[in-house]
Amino acid sequence: MKLQTVKGTKDILPSEIQKWHYIERTVRRVFERFGYEEIRTPVFEETSLFLRGIGETTDIVGKEMYTFQPDAASSESLTLRPEMTASVMRAYLQHGLRASAPITKVYYISELFRKERPQAGRQRQFWQFGCECIGSAAPEADAEVIALMSMIYRTLGVQNTVLRLNSLGNLETRKRYRDALREYLRPNYEKLDAISKERFEKNPLRILDSKNPDLADVIAAAPRIIDYLDTESKAHFETVQTYLKQFGIDYVIDFKLVRGLDYYSQTAFELQSADLGAQDALGGGGRYDGLAATLGEDKETPAVGFASGIERLIIVMEKLRLFDMLEKKVPMVMFISQSDAAREWTMTAAMQCRQAGIDADVDLLRRSFKAQMKESNRVGAHYAVIAGENELQSGKFQLKNLATSVQEELTFNEILEKLKIEK
RNA sequence: GAGAUUGUAGCUCAGCUGGUUAGAGCGUCGGUUUGUGGCACCGAAGGUCGAGGGUUCGAACCCCUUCAGUCUCCCCA
Structure with missing residues (x-):
């Protein structure tokens, strides 16, 4: 039997990793612009955290969790996290973060696990970025979280999206x-x-x-939930909308938007993309003032957040050709040797370049001179430094600009100086 | 979990109604003055046709099972 990735999982190969880096870089920058700090929590937690946090009637808890018992002799039950909000709230409560600051704003970029039937944009191990803003019950927090999510997509250039908005009111409504x-x-x-x-x-x-x-x-x-909101919830929802209008963020009210997870209350939102198939939700979130209480906290702990799927985002961005400008990382210089003695020299010369902060590469296959030249071209190196017996004798090496084919004779120190300027 | 559909070299795909040694392009490797890459030309390697079983004189092609992808339902990011 051949070894392969298990159903619903996939490798991210070097040929694709740049897209991920680009998204992660951009996402971090925007989160930090809003004053968010990164949080990382364990990939597995006690099963009861998700049972209580997400809601026993949800599909996630009912049939999609990867739950296991690490020790057959014990009844301890662990689960690979199917979402981040419960974990973040757990961390917030466990470390008493409310005591160190009046508001906690954290973001994450993490992998999650759900045992669903895979299809495009739905993996069993998948990545989300998202944030949680814990400590404020004010509509300003809702508005900022939505604006933040919206700015991430705008910064990435994602268009053809619809922001759907609804209010679920408080528990009584x-x-x-x-x-x-x-x-x-x-x-x-x-x-x-x-x-x-x-x-x-x-x-x-x-x-x-x-x-x-x-x-x-x-x-x-059917009756609409908006008509059942108490005055407070209604005012909250209206304030959120006023801010969105002021921010220039388009949205549509969708009273059918209820979201799947039990912990949502008040504002709920979702961003759909026209460039996806059935799995068309790019991201979504809302307010979950009641979550902390279900985890056993007795102090009021209002919170809002959103989560966004990275695999789906990549599908959309590929369709919109938003990765076209990404350029492959290439070495500044490739060292090429013509003899055994020269090979030794290129090894240490390449090391000196790297120590000087210059991206350098060298042949590790003991291949022919010609093959080394071809390799420099294949990887897109800017320069080749050619070392043979003559060069070792004279102490002057050929520095060849591979784009222009112009070649000059320089000492190694002169080469170093020149490359330092170019890097 | 249910239904549909697809699965041929690293990648993208050809392979007529089952008929001898399964093909192309790209990529990889080598060669075209063994001290100079790209372009061009020449050549090579690489596939138990997803896997297992069956029908047949003979299966990439038909049947069954299984694995995986994709689509829809469900659900969600």
């Missing part, structure tokens, strides 16, 4: 709305499909998300 929705749906119960019937009991809000065209009419006429 959500509950009142859920009841109202059930009352509305009850007479139509027989029209619902099997999945919706199941949701009717567990989480009727998710029926609104159904793609079944037969339900479109029923859904369109």
